[in-house]
Amino acid sequence: MIRVLVVDDHALMREGVRAVISTQNDMAIAAEAANGEEAIALYASERPDVVLMDLQMGSMSGVDAIRAIRTTDPRARIIVLTTFTGDGRALKALHAGASGYMLKGSLRHELLDAIRSVHRGGKHLDASVATAIAMHVLDEGLTEREIAVLSLAAWGNSNKRIAARLAISEETVKGHMKLIFAKLGAVDRTHAVTLAARRGLIEL
Structure with missing residues (x-):
């Protein structure tokens, strides 16, 4: 049984x-x-x-x-x-x-x-x-920091607010967003959030 x-x-x-x-x-x-x-x-x-x-x-x-x-x-x-x-x-x-x-x-x-x-x-x-x-399977995955950045962006936070929340500079946030777009094949923030949420990489 x-x-x-x-x-x-x-x-x-x-x-x-x-x-x-x-x-x-x-x-x-x-x-x-x-x-x-x-x-x-x-x-x-x-x-x-x-x-x-x-x-x-x-x-x-x-x-x-x-x-x-x-x-x-x-x-x-x-x-x-x-x-x-x-x-x-x-x-x-x-x-x-x-x-x-x-x-x-x-x-x-x-x-x-x-x-x-x-x-x-x-x-x-x-x-x-x-x-x-x-x-x-062959895609380069998002790092924990990139997931944190994108999760905050998904809730409408600006680069400045994301930087403050994560104690990093705005330039670092911009750098993370560029890598996120490249890894996901996204054209902008909204597209990146949509793709990541659909794949279960971030929670909304």
């Missing part, structure tokens, strides 16, 4: 997952959590075989919860179940220790196969997300 921990802040989503899993003879819901903190506690007490983890939840993100669970148990098998298609978010989750990444829209078609595959020690990656990752 594959025991599954479902982590999602929407009760209807958890109910949907429960309904799909309940039709299977080799699976059962071990527990349900509404946020990352609950997920960590329930993983420790229930030791499920597979965790289904949402990414965006309240005070603790799914990525942070994945890191915490994997720290306590490096063998934990976690599948991200999300609406986010961007390669940036997928790579963060995979680097944190997720074994799978699938979209909520494919719940009924792929969920059961994904759970069985990951339980056996395999990987599962949504085809559209895999394509997005492949498209940018």
Whole structure:
């Protein structure tokens, strides 16, 4: 029996997952959590075989919860179940220790196969997300400082305000923005923010 921990802040989503899993003879819901903190506690007490983890939840993100669970148990098998298609978010989750990444829209078609595959020690990656990752695999990624600059720009901050917030000069901010445009293939700030948000490189 594959025991599954479902982590999602929407009760209807958890109910949907429960309904799909309940039709299977080799699976059962071990527990349900509404946020990352609950997920960590329930993983420790229930030791499920597979965790289904949402990414965006309240005070603790799914990525942070994945890191915490994997720290306590490096063998934990976690599948991200999300609406986010961007390669940036997928790579963060995979680097944190997720074994799978699938979209909520494919719940009924792929969920059961994904759970069985990951339980056996395999990987599962949504085809559209895999394509997005492949498209940018050779791109030079944004540095942490560039992400900080672009995130502040996304909230309407001027170069002067960004410089003050990050304790750097305006010229340094301008230099970062030029590199950001080049790396993303953007023509201006708005375009850069749009591209970065779509890929999950920054949060809006």
